[in-house]
Amino acid sequence: MDMLPLLPQAVADGLLMGSVYAIVSVGLTLTFGVLRIVNFAHGDFLAIGLYLTYLGAKLFGVDPYWSLVAVLPLVTLGAAFTYKTLIAPAMHAPEHNQIVVTLGLSLILQNVMLVLFTADVHTVPSVMSARVVQVGGVFVQVAAILASVASVVVCLALYWFLHSTETGRRIRAAAQDRDAALMCGVDVDRMYLLAFCIGIGSLGLVAPLIAPFNYVSPGVGSSFTLTAFIVVVLGSMGNFMGALAGGFIIGVVEAVGGLLTGGSINFVITYAIFILFLLFKPEGMFAVRRL
Template identity: 40%
Template sequence: MLTLILQSLVDGILMGGIYGLVAIGLTLIFGVMKIINFAQGALLMLGMYISYWSFIYLGINPYLSIPLSAISLFFIGALIQKTILSKMLNAPEHNQLLVTLGIMLVIENLALILWSPDFRSVKLDGFIQTLNIGGIGVNVPKLIAFIAAIVLSIALFLFLKKTMLGKAIRATSINRNGALLSGINTNRINYIAFGLGASLAAIAGSLITPFFYTSPTVGATFILKGFVVVVLGGLGNFIGAIIGGLIIGVSEALGGAFLPGSLKELMTYIIFVIVLMAKPNGLFGGKAR
């Protein structure tokens, strides 16, 4: 029993890092633009396909294709913001939600047309898949994804805190009118923030490609968890997204260990409902950090 619990905790923590990375992208976009981006999962899916096809046709290891997927999705995200979302910033919230939902459906259906609904996977020959540490199995691709997610989260945190561009993003998030009066080009910040959010989704997609199936609808799995994580941590809260991701990862893993397959995610949503009832603004509040 103890081994099962420890194994579940390890698996949950490793997967929670990925959920946290997806949620950080959502949090960044919401913090700056006050838009909840339903298309984030579809952008993650595009990142997965970039890494998948790079591996199939060019033989590029999915981890080495991360810069390609990140840069590609940065420009795609900036283009989406400039051509569509920039016109929706002052629209009612339900209209913004419907627009991002529409973007998600367009991307997913284009992927279905281009690549079919087949589930695809990447097998890295000669790559150690599992380490045995004290009787606990550690999935190496998940461990790599977890470490990369934590490193990227720290790097983004330092970028927002220490660089001029990062401070401009934070200023726009805190007070858009004040940022404008200070000479910050908030339209440019919007493009950059959405592009960075899309890049984070793409990086998460590339990181999970070696151990998760790739399909046009895979993003739905992660966007739902991402929203739960964001709400748990508090909309716009950077640190809360990381901690919320770990909470959801662990609860999901424990649910999978002790509940029937069809109910394995029950723990996640029980925690979600309890937190909403006790702290509607999330565990750490809704202010950007």
């Protein structure tokens, strides 16, 4: 079968999904770049946002785009509670203790969602779910376009915030040298809390946007976490714009790989790239620039 006519469709789908990977990865790399903690529960907050969106649609008939008003602050509040109760006490603990804390949190969240919602896979209806636009021979869901545009805008807005505002510069100062920032009058603990809430809160923004074209299940967050780790390693750990570029690259690789392999081993290609970078270029593609 000639795959060439299907290549533009695969690339378009990959770019759209890549933008979602980018915003998830930006939140992860922000958390690591500032707090120096690898958060294995990162994607599970996305799953929480998806379930909140699902409940809004099922119980109250609220369209996912309207549920954004409630999901974003609720996920952000959950992030603040998590930071105060789990992350802050583990900040100065050995790295393996930090890993156990976030990995344990991930397992707890997944099992709580499993108990509350069972293992059934759900979908969230929306007025945008069935709308498709055609550009040449490429068909794209309107919901995917909206999620992609919003993700890119949020990524660029966060980059501007970190580099062009006083609060952003304080967050970067706390990330670069905690002691020097303290001596300059920066409330480092507050900056850590703010960075963690922004990183997780971005998932509360993206969850209602991807709900119309993405399934909801207790394990959906883990798949996004794994992909986000690959994107972050590819774009260099702690590099903001590297995560954005890496998201697009992995999205296209997955889509084109799925086209070439029939979708059977497309993830193998992604993880093979991940392993090769760990072996031969562990600093990633954009190691020079950081937050």
